[in-house]
Amino acid sequence: MLLAIDCGNTNTVFSIWDGEKFLCTLRTSTHHARTADAYFTWFKTLVDHYGIKPDITDVIISSTVPRVVFNLRVFADRFFNCRPLVVGKPDCLLPHLPRVDEGTIVGPDRLVNAAAAFDRHGGNKIVVDFGTATTFDVVDDDGAYVGGVIAPGVNLSLEALHMAAAALPHVDIAKPQAVIGTNTVACMQSGVFWGYVGLVKEICARIKAERDRPMQVIATGGLAPLFQQSDDLFDVFEDDLTMHGLTVIHRFNKENT
Ligand SMILES: Nc1ncnc2c1ncn2[C@@H]1O[C@H](COP(=O)(O)OP(=O)(O)O)[C@@H](O)[C@H]1O
Ligand SMILES: CC(C)(COP(=O)(O)O)[C@@H](O)C(=O)NCCC(=O)O
Ligand SMILES: [K+]
Incomplete structure (x- = not known):
């Protein structure tokens, strides 16, 4: 096992x-x-x-x-x-080597997400992982991780507001009813929730434009389900993506060592 x-x-x-x-x-x-x-x-x-x-x-x-x-x-x-x-240590083989600047140590979670996305859905994918940070991992047509985007995480952004501004309370993220908040908590949730919807749309659109091809967007991570309620952000939501990637990399090592 x-x-x-x-x-x-x-x-x-x-x-x-x-x-x-x-x-x-x-x-x-x-x-x-x-x-x-x-x-x-x-x-x-x-x-x-x-x-x-x-x-x-x-x-x-x-x-x-x-x-x-x-x-x-x-x-x-x-x-x-x-x-x-x-993952990330020299004795752990990857199905596809990342193509990034020399000396860059890519987060192993991002390499695993790329392996999972390629195994399940093939190449030309964007994986959006809503974890502590919100990461965008770009998977090339051959399955290699070729870079991406790192943005502050959703909860991190809310926590930063609370830490930096004396009058702003600790707030849990939720999808607000309206964009215009009529109390402090609703204003903060709106800023972060709708701000993130915009961030995801804009970054994915720019990645697709930069690569000049259609790309499917796969969402994962603790807070992805919250954003799944907002239409048109992702093509697929998979909460087990990173775990699947670990099984893919494990199998690849079994077969190749
Ligand atoms: N089901 C959930 N509902 C609300 N917040 C969650 C849930 N799962 C995780 N979170 C929060 O989402 C953030 C990212 O969680 P997670 O995806 O586990 O991060 P990481 O992979 O970076 O450890 C954390 O702030 C965590 O507290
Ligand atoms: C960007 C991350 C902090 C995301 O981590 P997470 O939100 O999953 O805890 C992690 O992938 C990391 O430390 N990356 C190293 C730098 C890089 O990937 O380029
Ligand atoms: K992440």
Whole structure:
């Protein structure tokens, strides 16, 4: 069985696979100080709760937070006696090498998203990932990641307003009823929600124009469902895109090493 771990700047998600068969997803917040033993206690409690008896033989990790990888490696070694594949490390092969400026270290989540999008839908895709940051990953016709866009995340933008302005409260994101807010919270939600709708539309339009071809837009990440309610932003929404990409990269390494 495969344990795939996607560690973002906010949340860490584990998923367990029996061959191609998906068994379960477990989610926790990302903390670099969490020890291997703490991961296992949490993991064991949840798999027991779901009645799953995982026999983990392989582990693959994508982490946008380099410091958490150490404890996850110890976790894999101590409890499953296995050496994990870590996306972005030289011994983890990618189906397609990224074409970016020399010396650039692309976020592993973006490489994984590109691999997933190409495997499921083919080339010429834009993946929009609504995580801590909102990223746009451009996938070429042959499946290579060829760059993209990094914008501040939705919650990060709301939090920045609260942090910087004394009179602005902490606000959770929601789709406002109207554009014109008649109270402070509604004004802030409108600025961020409709601002993001505009940001996504404009950036995707400019990417398509720059590449001079039609491209499908695939949305993923914690906050994508909120924006899915707004018409015309995406062609496809897939909450499991990054996890699927990890299984694709794992299979590619099995077949090629
Ligand atoms: N279902 C949800 N509803 C509301 N906010 C969410 C949900 N899932 C995640 N978030 C928030 O969305 C942001 C991005 O989450 P996530 O996609 O897990 O980020 P990352 O991959 O960068 O760790 C975070 O601020 C998180 O708190
Ligand atoms: C842009 C990111 C912070 C997004 O991370 P996330 O929102 O998933 O936590 C991450 O992909 C990253 O650290 N990238 C490194 C720089 C780059 O991709 O070019
Ligand atoms: K992201």
